Amino acid sequence: MTDTSGLSSSKPNNLEIPTESAFSAACPAPFAVALREAVRRRGLPLDRICERLNARGIRLTPATLSYWQRDRTRPERSDSLRAVVALESILDLPPGGLSALLPPQRPRGRRVARTDEHATRRLYGQESWQEQALGDAFADFNRDIVVLLTREVLHLDRRGCVRRLIVNHLVRAVADGPEQMMNLHFLDDPDGGLPEANLRCGQLESLRQDAASGGVMLQIGFGRPLTLGETMAVDYEIRTAPYDSPTGFHERGIRGNQDAYLLHVYFPHDRHPALCHSYYRENSAAKERKVRPLAVDTSGTAHLYAAQCRQGIYGMRWHWPDDSPS
Template sequence: MNVHNASGRRAALPADLARVLRTGPFHEALRAAITARGLALSRVRHRLAERGVRVGVTTLSYWQRGERRPARAESLRAVGALEDVLELRRGALTDLLRPTPDAAPSARPYRTLLDTAAPIAAILADLGAPSDGGVHSLCQLERVTVGRRRELLRRRSEQLLRAHRDGVDRYLAIHVGDPGCDPDRVVVRADENCRVGHVRGDRRAGVVVAELLLDARLRAGETRLIGYTVEDGTAGESREYVRGFSYPGGQYVLQVSFDPDDLPVRCHRFARSSAGAPPGDRRELVLDGRYPSVHLAEERVRDTILGISWEWAPTRRTNLSPPGGPGRR
């Protein structure tokens, strides 16, 4: 499609494309612009290369499906070149990547972040939850405790939430246990500025979804600090803890603490691009002899998966009690 008329002036954009360029999200606008121009991704890649910008077809596909979001400087330069290739005004796509306090960020689908996405989606539907949740995290601190049986004993989470639409009155906390997790014996406790509503679990997937009800409905742009704890301790030996991020941009701190009498021999921080992908960006974390814990800190997370993994010594103490749980809800 040629967007210039015979006089060389830019013709009006198709109505659907003009609308999504105003409202976003970025991935829908990019997909609509590529469709409107009738270009295959290979042609888009070729035209970018002619401008000295190298972006793979796979990356372009991720961007237009919302599975990744341009964030680094070189990616943002590529988006500027895309505006030229797709014959859009300067800033048409780049502006959609700039966060504003009240703007609804683009959510990455659960299926790209979790192997257990299908049962979680079913639980969310049962709870009548909107697909985007209505809130995103500006800052999150998680403290994970590994017990004396090397099990994931509990995790405590504190989050500063911001609503990106009016009327939000709850946050949905998702807990994915280790293999063998028994959702019936997992306990969710509200610690600060919220209360526990409905709790649903899927025994085969080992997942729990809990409603954390807020004290008032939030308007778009309003924030709320909440805290909650998940008591697990129902599965076997734990070897990693991961957190998937549907929304980019927030701060994240994860601390994993171990029993001082049974420390892992090695710990690593890692990232994954999607569920099932091999870990990348691995960095060793050193256990401090004074404190039996390690941590990672991200000032601005991408819509990705972050985690800490650890390796146990092959020998085990033999006087440990059998697996149990903290009790039923």
């Protein structure tokens, strides 16, 4: 079984992603209102304003200025903040007339970096089943949240088939507005039918199966829009329909840097694997690396723990004894 996770920041509507950002167009920020009014009063086209910025050694495009006026994006980087100070002079505003209206700078660094479409494609590969299943929504997959922690508990029956999968996430919003998360699971028997999903923390908005790949898609609502920096716990369980396809591995694709990943596998009490190991792959096409043997404890379980995870695929693989029942 393989798992991936991501976000659709729109409300449930056949996975359609809005073209506008999560900022509210109905109530734009004071900075956007002040900039738009100052540009209107000054009467300069945006390209002329950019030319004057360029003369001061500041590169800015008319499209960026337009986005700032409509509150689709906000100046955050050092060069953008320099542009804001220069705009105050160009638009005949007093010092601080724009810069004082900016919200506190968004925290930057490993935990809040957005995962873009290209990084997602590097992990899963061109024309992956994830991209085919999501369609146009693939570009915004997990755009406005990052996953901080993931814990998975996998239960196998006596034949080695998946019966239950428990998933816990702790996620953080890296922009205002995300309302839901999407998780994808590729079951070992794609023809086994749609599994049952029980949400203990979060709201199940939709549960669907992609006809071409068999991948299962869960859309999980947070119950309200999150604000920048806010965290949310997600907790759910998947129960598969009975099928006869034993599995020999479980892995999760992590698309951005993550604090920790824990996988705990419960093997049948009377049938333990002969060998068990953890591994890491840079992407879906790469071979297993960093292979480490894992012990099966007295309770018949094995676990994989990875801290400070970078982008890649983390997994556990096991082999049944030759004389085990099929």
